[in-house]
Amino acid sequence: MQHHLDKIDTKILSLLQQNSNRTTKSIATELGMTTTPVFERIKKLEKQGYIKKYVALLNNKKIGLKQTVFIGITLQGHTRSYLEKFVTQINNFPEVIECHRVSGNFDYLLKLVVEDIEAYETFIITKLTLLPYLGNVQSLITLSTGKETNEIDLSRV
Amino acid sequence: MQHHLDKIDTKILSLLQQNSNRTTKSIATELGMTTTPVFERIKKLEKQGYIKKYVALLNNKKIGLKQTVFIGITLQGHTRSYLEKFVTQINNFPEVIECHRVSGNFDYLLKLVVEDIEAYETFIITKLTLLPYLGNVQSLITLSTGKETNEIDLSRV
DNA sequence: TATAAATAAGAATGTTATTCTTAATATGGT
DNA sequence: ACCATATTAAGAATAACATTCTTATTTATA
Numbered sequence: 561m562q563h564h565l566d567k568i569d570t571k572i573l574s575l576l577q578q579n580s581n582r583t584t585k586s587i588a589t590e591l592g593m594t595t596t597p598v599f600e601r602i603k604k605l606e607k608q609g610y611i612k613k614y615v616a617l618l619n620n621k622k623i624g625l626k627q628t629v630f631i632g633i634t635l636q637g638h639t640r641s642y643l644e645k646f647v648t649q650i651n652n653f654p655e656v657i658e659c660h661r662v663s664g665n666f667d668y669l670l671k672l673v674v675e676d677i678e679a680y681e682t683f684i685i686t687k688l689t690l691l692p693y694l695g696n697v698q699s700l701i702t703l704s705t706g707k708e709t710n711e712i713d714l715s716r717v
Numbered sequence: 718m719q720h721h722l723d724k725i726d727t728k729i730l731s732l733l734q735q736n737s738n739r740t741t742k743s744i745a746t747e748l749g750m751t752t753t754p755v756f757e758r759i760k761k762l763e764k765q766g767y768i769k770k771y772v773a774l775l776n777n778k779k780i781g782l783k784q785t786v787f788i789g790i791t792l793q794g795h796t797r798s799y800l801e802k803f804v805t806q807i808n809n810f811p812e813v814i815e816c817h818r819v820s821g822n823f824d825y826l827l828k829l830v831v832e833d834i835e836a837y838e839t840f841i842i843t844k845l846t847l848l849p850y851l852g853n854v855q856s857l858i859t860l861s862t863g864k865e866t867n868e869i870d871l872s873r874v
Numbered sequence: 875t876a877t878a879a880a881t882a883a884g885a886a887t888g889t890t891a892t893t894c895t896t897a898a899t900a901t902g903g904t
Numbered sequence: 905a906c907c908a909t910a911t912t913a914a915g916a917a918t919a920a921c922a923t924t925c926t927t928a929t930t931t932a933t934a
Contacts, residue, residue, distance in 0.1 A: 619767055
């Protein structure tokens with residue numbers, strides 16, 4: 561069940577990754593085509609699930625959420641049912657935007673977006689540390705971000 | 718320079734975060750307004766930079782990029798000019814979608830999206846370890862992802 | 875209270891998305 | 905190589921939407 565994307569498809573995907581508000585016509589012009597085939601390709605890419613969704617990306621800092629933090633977590637008890645409960649609770653915290661189960665020196669890696677360091681400490685104290693079976697908790701406070709994108713390089717596929 | 722977003726603005730932002738392809742009319746209806754004021758608010762939010770961009774989010778796995786990996790890195794020499802060079806080179810790797818300078822047990826945290834573990838090893842060997850002054854390099858291989866979003870909870874702002 | 879500045883409504887217009895029909899191109903089997 | 909079939913693209917036609925304009929309403933301010 562491998563994908564079957566030709567050059568035109570990957571080009572369309574890569575353009576929509578950069579800016580999903582471009583008109584079909586402008587994409588078509590760039591590709592030397594008319595709107596209909598481009599339109600139908602986009603619809604196909606949506607229907608087949610290559611495109612998950614279209615979203616607006618906000619300026620977190622401007623909105624007042626200035627601090628990104630990563631947290632590595634190890635758990636002490638690893639029963640399957642507890643892991644599931646743990647993830648469910650983590651996912652419900654609005655501060656958490658990513659939660660990955662990982663192998664390596666941690667069991668979980670979280671990514672958070674919060675107002676500031678203080679809000680982060682509040683999160684740790686009033687939410688995270690209330691969860692049972694927490695082992696090691698290691699915080700990585702973001703000082704600056706060189707790159708942060710969802711854009712995938714499609715020259716590889 | 719604080720933001721001045723009222724309830725309507727934050728509601729619009731939160732809807733556009735979930736789906737940026739919704740029509741102005743449908744948003745207006747949901748908010749009990751007409752299209753014009755909603756349209757003008759959206760344009761203002763764009764112009765003032767609250768909305769950074771509109772993008773299509775792709776299904777990485779379906780496209781063949783199945784593996785997410787985080788890498789914690791410490792550097793041995795910390796001259797300012799070297800750090801800048803380091804970040805520039807990291808940012809140019811197509812596998813890297815995030816690069817954060819952090820405080821804590823690492824200097825940098827990277828997020829990568831690659832085909833598979835093998836592609837990851839190739840990256841390490843042929844790209845990352847060629848960079849000078851690398852200290853500790855610790856990989857966190859994602860086993861599963863419970864949550865991964867860009868959507869920010871605006872009830873806090 | 876009077877005036878100015880925002881904000882919203884409703885109608886009008888221009889663009890674009892979307893559909894339909896037809897033509898061209900590619901694909902597979904004999 | 906040839907035909908039938910399935911994809912893919914083009915162009916025109918339509919419907920929906922974005923965008924602008926004018927006018928009314930509300931809100932803030934001196």
